[in-house]
Amino acid sequence: MSVKQLQEEILDLKKNCDVTILAHYYQTIQIQQIADFLGDSLGLSQIARDKANTEYIIFAGVDFMAETASILNQDKHVLIPNYESCCPMAAFLTPEMVIDFKKKNPGLPVVTYVNSTAAVKAESDICCTSSNAVKIVQKIKEEFNAQAVLFGPDANLADYTEQISKIKTIKMPENGHCYVHSQLTIEDVRIIKRAHPKAKVIVHPECQRSVRELSDFVGSTTQMHRYVKESPSEINEFIIGTEIGLLERMIEDFPTNKYYLASDKMICHNMKKHNLELIKYLLENLDDKNFEIKVPKNVAKRALGPINKMLDYS
Ligand code: SF4
Structure with a gap:
């Protein structure tokens, strides 16, 4: 069966189901094309809370994103195509590590990146995403009247946030990172810049500082998308320093530009575990509990506060 036929079957099946399909920008373009809503972690959290008014939510993203949707929608069924x-x-980062950091640093607020487990969020004061980390750290520092914040698990995002906000971030742990973004090196960027000297380099804050400093723009996936959208017409070549799914999105949305992936290593194999066949199976088997993400009530209750606080501060 062709991709197009499969997509049509999914859309047909969906008509008779009370379901919303959410997809992260790092999904394959075939999945992005059949989603009701697309976005980054922050955008999808907001949509999960405010717009997913269906009994079922299919979340094409990684587990922590589906957990966040479940925490925000405890009366709904959140399903993940590939568990x-x-x-x-x-x-x-584990909840035990957060508890230990809190003991050793009394009075400091705990900021956790949404890329963390529900149990870790439950130990936090507030969550953040790559879109709003700087704003969140500024606000929570003020609220706690603190000199620094505890920040985890991404040490590169913590470093970026500290660089922009000038607020000290104590990293939980020192070396947390995303293997997709952190493996992008200065050498990779120099090579691709030499090949395409007119192209603007746009990268994600999960990249190392040395790479960020070589770039023209640093931002979350939504902010990178907006940067391309709002660039004047004479700027039409972009080197993309994030997962390949965003580059595919840009080709669909702004097809007259030229795009180059900063490194061919920039593929998140974890995000790519979903496919159209699995989504079709879910639509035919919405009550298959094997695919439901349910955060235990006591954890969900405690994690909801830091997530809502982030959404309110955003
Ligand atoms: S490994 Fe990196 S790209 Fe993949 S889901 Fe985690 S943070 Fe995102």
């Missing part, structure tokens, strides 16, 4: 789609960055 092996996990984020290795989230595994860098």
Whole structure:
């Protein structure tokens, strides 16, 4: 069966189901094309809270994103097409580690990147995403009247936030990172810049500082998308320093530009574990509990506060 036929079957099946399909920008373009809503972590969290008014939500993203949707929608069924789609960055930080950091740093607020488990969020004062980390750290520092914040699990995002906000971030742990973004090197960027000297380099804050400093723009996936959208027409070549799914989105949305992936290593194999066949299976088996993400009530209750606080501050 062709991709187009499969997409049509999914859209037909969906007509008779009370379901919303959310997809992250790092999904394949075939999945992005059939989603009701597309976005980054922040955008999808807001949509999950405010617009997903259906009994079922299919979340084409990694596990922590589906957990966040479940926490925000405890009366709904949140399903993930492939339950092996996990984020290795989230595994860098456990709730026990957060408790230990809090003991050693009394009075400091805990800011956790949404790329963390529900149990870690439950130990936090507030969550953040790559879109709003700077604003969140500024606000929570003020609220706690603190000199620094505890920040995890991404040490590169913590470093970027500290660089922009000038507020000290104590990294939980020192070396948490995303394998997709952190493997992009200065050498990769120099090589691709030499090949395309007119192109603007736009990268994600999860990249290392040395790479960020070589770039023309640093931002979340939504902010990178907006940067391309709002660039004047004479700027029409872009080197994309994030997961390949965003580059595919840009080709669809702004097809007259030229795009180059900063490195061919920039593929998140965890995000790519979903496919159209799995989504079709879910639509035919919405009550298959094997695919439902349900955060235990006591954890969900405690994690809801930091997530809502982030959404209110955003
Ligand atoms: S791109 Fe990085 S942070 Fe995002 S899901 Fe993949 S491993 Fe996790």
